[in-house]
Amino acid sequence: MSTELRTFAAGIRIESVRMVHRAKASHIGGALSMADILAVLYGGVMNIDPTRPRLPERDRFILSKGHSTVGLYATLALRGFFPKEELNTYGCDDTRLMAHVTTRVPGVEFSTGSLGHGLPFGTGKALAAKRNGERWRTFVLTSDGEWNEGSNWEALLASTHLELDNLVIIIDYNKIQSLGRVEEVLRLEPFADKFRSFGAAVVEVDGHDVDALHKVFAPAPYERGKPLVVIAHTVKGKGVSYMENQLLWHYRSPNDSDLELALTELQNGVTR
Amino acid sequence: MRTAFIQELTVLARSHPKIFLMVGDLGFSVVEPFAKEFPNRYLNAGIAEQNMAGMAAGMASEGWHVFIYSIANFPTLRCLEQLRNDACYHNLPVTVVAVGAGLAYGNLGYSHHAVQDIGCMRGLPNIHVYSPADPGETRLCLRRIVGAPGPSYLRVGKAGEKVLHEKPDFNGGLIHVAGPENSEVAVVATGSVLEEALTALNREEATPFAVYSLVGVTPLAPDTLAPLWNHRHLITIEEHLRPGGIGELLAGRRPAAITMDFLHIKEELNSLVGSQTFLRRRHGIDAEAVSELVRRTRRGT
Numbered sequence: 001m002s003t004e005l006r007t008f009a010a011g012i013r014i015e016s017v018r019m020v021h022r023a024k025a026s027h028i029g030g031a032l033s034m035a036d037i038l039a040v041l042y043g044g045v046m047n048i049d050p051t052r053p054r055l056p057e058r059d060r061f062i063l064s065k066g067h068s069t070v071g072l073y074a075t076l077a078l079r080g081f082f083p084k085e086e087l088n089t090y091g092c093d094d095t096r097l098m099a100h101v102t103t104r105v106p107g108v109e110f111s112t113g114s115l116g117h118g119l120p121f122g123t124g125k126a127l128a129a130k131r132n133g134e135r136w137r138t139f140v141l142t143s144d145g146e147w148n149e150g151s152n153w154e155a156l157l158a159s160t161h162l163e164l165d166n167l168v169i170i171i172d173y174n175k176i177q178s179l180g181r182v183e184e185v186l187r188l189e190p191f192a193d194k195f196r197s198f199g200a201a202v203v204e205v206d207g208h209d210v211d212a213l214h215k216v217f218a219p220a221p222y223e224r225g226k227p228l229v230v231i232a233h234t235v236k237g238k239g240v241s242y243m244e245n246q247l248l249w250h251y252r253s254p255n256d257s258d259l260e261l262a263l264t265e266l267q268n269g270v271t272r
Numbered sequence: 273m274r275t276a277f278i279q280e281l282t283v284l285a286r287s288h289p290k291i292f293l294m295v296g297d298l299g300f301s302v303v304e305p306f307a308k309e310f311p312n313r314y315l316n317a318g319i320a321e322q323n324m325a326g327m328a329a330g331m332a333s334e335g336w337h338v339f340i341y342s343i344a345n346f347p348t349l350r351c352l353e354q355l356r357n358d359a360c361y362h363n364l365p366v367t368v369v370a371v372g373a374g375l376a377y378g379n380l381g382y383s384h385h386a387v388q389d390i391g392c393m394r395g396l397p398n399i400h401v402y403s404p405a406d407p408g409e410t411r412l413c414l415r416r417i418v419g420a421p422g423p424s425y426l427r428v429g430k431a432g433e434k435v436l437h438e439k440p441d442f443n444g445g446l447i448h449v450a451g452p453e454n455s456e457v458a459v460v461a462t463g464s465v466l467e468e469a470l471t472a473l474n475r476e477e478a479t480p481f482a483v484y485s486l487v488g489v490t491p492l493a494p495d496t497l498a499p500l501w502n503h504r505h506l507i508t509i510e511e512h513l514r515p516g517g518i519g520e521l522l523a524g525r526r527p528a529a530i531t532m533d534f535l536h537i538k539e540e541l542n543s544l545v546g547s548q549t550f551l552r553r554r555h556g557i558d559a560e561a562v563s564e565l566v567r568r569t570r571r572g573t
Contacts, residue, residue, distance in 0.1 A: 111357070120358075121358055123326070151326065
């Protein structure tokens with residue numbers, strides 16, 4: 001299982017890097033930091049059927065950090081929601097694979113791009129499941145920087161008050177946001193304590209350890225009567241040496257030789 | 273109007289099991305009948321409008337028709353981006369209900385004056401904007417909204433508005449309320465300020481003019497407005513600023529031969545407070561202002 005998940009994650013990273021290279025697009029750092037989380041969710045945790053993307057009892061996934069969408073498009077294509085060849089159209093004129101995540105793509109539940117929108121929406125989905133008496137879960141993946149947004153804290157208040165234990169909030173805590181390190185821009189620490197004080201179940205995990213992630217995501221609910229907050233400690237640009245922990249790769253697109261090196265490292269890193 | 277809203281919503285909810293009501297910690301002695309009858313379809317989301325609007329969109333994406341209810345600018349401007357991106361762009365059945373339209377909460381100050389809302393809501397994708405004038409129109413709008421669920425905005429007054437007419441329904445969004453449909457001058461109102469136009473009409477018995485209520489503001493099919501083009505001069509009246517209001521809307525659609533005057537709220541008076549009646553007079557959107565314009569138009573000055 002874990003070898004498969006690591007291979008899947010490497011595939012997500014490879015396709016992501018290819019996409020941003022081809023489109024000369026940005027935001028690769030945050031796509032690489034969340035790749036293992038997506039691999040575990042789509043490869044071993046969520047109840048999904050690529051041939052029936054609207055399956056009523058499916059688990060719902062919301063990508064709140066919509067700018068990292070190449071990672072999700074790669075995930076969905078590799079899982080068979082749409083042909084992998086279509087990834088070549090990313091960022092092209094009139095493509096449905098636009099540079100912020102969109103419901104035009106099969107398997108995508110919610111279009112985002114402005115931060116702080118995914119969690120209130122996901123909270124509404126979780127509430128709907130409760131009021132409908134349905135058992136599926138909602139997973140919301142947020143960035144760290146978007147916890148600057150008040151709407152997220154409003155939603156956290158609501159989700160704990162409403163005891164939405166069918167809601168899993170995942171934070172891709174790569175510690176770099178748009179203009180600098182999170183601790184310098186707008187400090188979030190003590191991060192876990194904040195979530196605990198709101199009344200959520202909180203787990204901190206190595207966001208690149210697929211076994212550890214799987215163990216956290218599998219139990220449903222994780223703790224009865226509480227939403228689960230998973231603080232996934234990650235590395236921005238994970239898997240490509242020259243991108244790791246570098247603010248620059250929030251913006252820069254790899255040129256041809258950058259791409260070659262990245263692909264070599266990602267392909268060799270599979271068994272790491 | 274808010275009482276008519278909750279009564280009608282409660283009745284409709286009996287036959288529409290997916291109606292859900294969310295309130296932003298407002299609605300004391302208004303929303304209780306619904307909450308009592310449908311406890312599982314009611315939520316006080318607290319004083320957190322961004323989250324309320326986002327949650328409403330999330331629930332709507334799972335088959336619910338969610339009404340979010342609050343006062344004045346809180347469920348519109350405070351969470352405008354959630355309405356734009358989450359509800360309207362995704363074309364989800366979320367209905368925003370804002371009470372305190374225009375200057376209804378006149379003495380509560382500028383924070384509670386809803387005077388940019390029509391313009392802001394009109395610009396959102398897929399949305400239907402309703403601005404009823406009295407309890408009857410409020411019920412008609414609500415039936416329309418429930419009959420065709422989608423993103424929508426219902427702008428209502430407060431409590432105790434008079435019944436202004438008893439037209440059984442409307443087509444398109446325009447209601448001919450009173451007066452001859454071929455008069456030279458016609459007045460088009462939106463919201464409870466319609467009352468001022470009707471008062472003016474009653475005073476001008478010798479030379480009556482047509483009075484219309486523009487209750488469905490957006491979208492507007494071209495033939496909806498066609499009856500207005502039978503008049504030579506139009507006067508719009510609204511408890512809303514000029515930008516984004518119905519005056520601007522009609523000015524952009526009228527045939528070139530039709531002239532217009534615009535009665536609307538003045539931004540420079542935004543710190544003025546008082547009763548709705550007082551404020552209408554000071555802003556020049558009352559019956560006297562209508563009469564004066566009608567007479568001036570007839571004199572050709």
